[in-house]
Amino acid sequence: MFCSSCGAPIQESDAFCGKCGAKVGAPAATPPTSASTGSDGETDKLLAILAHLGGIFFGFIPALVLYLVKKDSPGWVLESVREALNWQITVIIASFACFLLSFILIGIFLFWVLLIANLVLCILAAVKTGDQVVYRYPFALRLIK
Template identity: 60%
Template sequence: MTDAIPGASSANTSKTMAILAHIGGLLTSWLAPLVIYLIHKPDPNDAFTTDNAREALNFQITVIIAYFACFILSFVFIGIFLFWIVMMANLVLCILAAVKASDGTSYRYPLTLRLVK
């Protein structure tokens, strides 16, 4: 016999989906956060997952814009160095956000354009 706490399963699912939104951003860029955001947006009881997926989506859109700027700047050779900085920042910040989501805390990425409201 198990003594399950009501709502504990949904809290764990919310944390798991929030972690997947951040880590999925590393693997699929904007696609995984968008899918998670669209699936969980209609559910008002899942605000934690929706908030984290929205934040991950906004950050990945910002990273795509930064990659494009690095591509343009690569013609004057500074973009090559900036590309590596953006890539490392994406890796570190996505891992940091996933750790915060596993603790049950919403993470706000720095220097992110908030395009999806």
Template identity: 45%
Template sequence: MSDFENVPAAASVPSDQRTMALAAHLLGIFTGFIGALIIWLINKDDASKAFVTDQAKEALNFQITISIAMLICIILMIVIIGGILAPVVGLISLVFSVIAAVKANNGEAYRYPFALRLIK
């Protein structure tokens, strides 16, 4: 079963859904996983908003992964390497969130390359 099975084609995604998906990805930069969680919880039961639900879930999974990575960096600051890794994790989060937001705004379903799929 494909991850993209319930996601509409790019041409058929309404503008308001693309905007909500864009917001789900960009809110991760400022709010961590909280913004994507709120958007996912609001839209998860509405079958007509499959694109928003899918992209908010994807953003949520990625932001949870980033939160875990940052927690590991904080722990590793005891041996100094965490201080080097934390900015790298932050930069990765910023870059991939912007790429995902642009793809979502174009109506394309985006999958982060190394996110843990905790929310199915």
């Protein structure tokens, strides 16, 4: 007779395997599946990071789509996506203000400052979100509650 866990030879009278300690007659331990290893947590973390980084390239669209997908499941992911959406709405409003101010030439400078701030803060938010921390943008309008 052999152990179902490690394959070592065992006696029929043994209750446990002498090599691995597994109970004799118990089914072998099955390897964990992707559902039991926390892949949902990793997927949620990836979606939250995507909401922040997507704002650099596509504006508010990724954050809005992910907010609509996650709005019925409360948690840190929803809070992070909501914060990213609020930030991107703030960037849109500030961009419009820069456009209006560009007629007196200061808006051109402010537009570049806004783009750099968006880049830096979105990357910082994505890094913090990787640690499953909800990043609060320092000067975002919180229109979506």
